[in-house]
Each structure stands twice: as C-alpha cells, then as structure tokens.
Amino acid sequence: PYSKHIKGKIRELRVDFGRNKHRIFYFVFIEKNIVLLHAFLKKTPKTSIAEIEKTGENYYNVLKNLKIYE
Known part of the structure; x- marks a missing residue:
C-alpha cells in the first residue's frame, strides 16, 4: 500500500489487489x-x-463532533 497527501490533513491510502484498486481516505x-x-x-x-x-x-463531520472521538 502507498499513501499520498490529498488536501489539508487528508491522505489517501492506495491498496491494489490484482486489478482491483481500493482507495481509503484518512x-x-x-x-x-x-x-x-x-x-x-x-x-x-x-x-x-x-x-x-x-x-x-x-x-468536517468528525471535526464538528469531536467529543464522540475523544
């Protein structure tokens, strides 16, 4: 898997399984x-x-609801 910067603090994790290309933003x-x-x-x-x-x-939903994640 590889990771790259998208915007601000958001990054993209690239995971490839054969021809399937999965992307996870985090x-x-x-x-x-x-x-x-x-x-x-x-x-x-x-x-x-x-x-x-x-x-x-x-x-932005995560940032609005910070108490849920503490």
Whole structure:
C-alpha cells in the first residue's frame, strides 16, 4: 500500500489487489489515532470529485463532533 497527501490533513491510502484498486481516505487525529473517512473501489484513472467531496464532508463531520472521538 502507498499513501499520498490529498488536501489539508487528508491522505489517501492506495491498496491494489490484482486489478482491483481500493482507495481509503484518512487523517491522523489526536495522539496518532487514524480516522478512516471514506473508502471505495476505484474504477477510473482519476479519482472523482464526488469521492473527494464525500471525504471532505466526513472530515468536517468528525471535526464538528469531536467529543464522540475523544
């Protein structure tokens, strides 16, 4: 698996199983905890805007509800 920066604190974990390309968006949270924001099976060469927008929504939902994750 490989990881790359997407935007702000959000990173993308790339996991390939044969022809299947899985993508997991995540960020590192308080004290090195990892929060998985969104995962999908990538079917095109470029990640769709919708997948990135969904990840952004989930990221802001986590930040709005910090008490749940403490």
